[in-house]
Amino acid sequence: MYNPGAHGFSEVLYAxxxxxxxxGSAFAGLGTNTPFYxxxxxxxxxxxxxxxxxxxxxxxxxxxRKKKGTP
Numbered sequence: 001m002y003n004p005g006a007h008g009f010s011e012v013l014y015a016x017x018x019x020x021x022x023x024g025s026a027f028a029g030l031g032t033n034t035p036f037y038x039x040x041x042x043x044x045x046x047x048x049x050x051x052x053x054x055x056x057x058x059x060x061x062x063x064x065r066k067k068k069g070t071p
Contacts, residue, residue, distance in 0.1 A: 003029045015041060020048030 003011060007029070015026040019041040026032050032041065 002031065016044050019044045022049070 002008070011027040011030040015030055015032055015037070018025050022045065024041075030037075032038070
């Protein structure tokens with residue numbers, strides 16, 4: 001992070017929120033081409049993409065196992 005303080009925090013926050021929304025952009029003052037940022041932003045993309053899919057699959061699985069009731 002090249003800019004300390006609030007501006008640096010907003011750069012990091014923007015990079016992670018942008019990665020989570022599959023945009024992948026970052027401010028120029030943040031050097032994101034490092035192994036740490038590449039890994040962390042990649043994990044943020046995975047978590048943001050699949051955080052709704054896993055509970056939906058769990059609900060679907062519980063509905064499949066549920067016994068049918070008589071109408």
